[in-house]
Amino acid sequence: MPVEPPVIVSTDPMSFPHSVLRDRHPAIVERVRGAYPYPPEVPLRLERLLQEDVVAPLAGGAHDAAAWAEWGAGMFGRSWYDVPFLFAENFFYRRLLEAVGYYEPGAWQGVDPFGPQKAADLPGAEELAELDALQERPEEEQAAGLVAAALWGNRADLGFRLVAGDLQRVDDLIVDDSKRLWSLAQGGPAVLVADNAGRELLPDLVLIDFLLRTGRASRVELHVKPAPYFVSDALTADVLAELRRFPAGSAVGGRLDAALRDGTLRLHTEDFYCAPLTFHDAPDGLAARFAAAELTILKGDLNYRRLVGDRSWPATTSFEEVTGYFPGPVAALRTVKSDVVVGLSAGAEGALPASWRTGGAFALVQVRA
């Protein structure tokens, strides 16, 4: 295991994490404020959250107050910018749920503050038809197209297109271990840890269908978030909304529906997925699920940070070594949208533009068998 560099914090005003807390979080709050005609105390609480200089704990009485008191030990009373970025982001979303009364018994309980934004990002008929058409192509081409779609669906501005010529964007794929990924899917159980709903979840679902339909997986567990998180992260409700988009008669939609009903596809979630922790701290039950899988596919930027640890790793750090602890073979499919990157070959970074880590223009497929 390489020597661990420092955990990323947001102190430097010129840094990417600083810009997330300073600019992105207020913009997110603004959207939430406009999402529903909330009662007047909600915008007030949201404003107080934005104005908070130092991290304050959850109000007592919350069902998870004790857990957050433990995770936040040493964080409370410090500037949001000086605590680990991973903690600051995670706790911001938990506090946002507190502000909108997501867990408070009453009429607004369980209303997803990001629901309207997610609904606007559900795929249209054209995208669904393109996906259904993909199954007519040679299997190799389907496999390549689905990895590309699963990756680029993670890049919000690109939307999602499965037309020939767009299937392989090798120029922007800075590490491509997809052959190894497919070599690991030999017909055993697989886990896919989802990231965003909408245009990212759609190709994830079609990838799952492909794994099952071609015998590359015997069964699949799709892991989703237990609560609204990082705006667009997928919940069970988002999976179900997405499945309802498939038109009657869609072969993919029909197979996914049947797979859920017969248990070859199962949805799974647990509190860990909204905790400020990395996969090093996965609870035993979750680790056992990964260990039992022939392959675990982790989607997206945040899952990548949680896999390798949210640290200032040199980009040439060995992916194999830093993920050696993970229980079972693992593949990361990720558009690069934050500073954390490992597994690049020597010299590769020098050929990339200055903003390559945060611009969302590059992606990687990395595998540890």
Ligand SMILES: O=P(O)(O)OC[C@H]1O[C@](O)(CO)[C@@H](O)[C@@H]1O
């Ligand atoms: O949806 P994804 O791919 O996990 O991206 C979320 C990313 O967004 C950010 O919150 C800000 O860019 C990152 O910190 C995080 O890793």
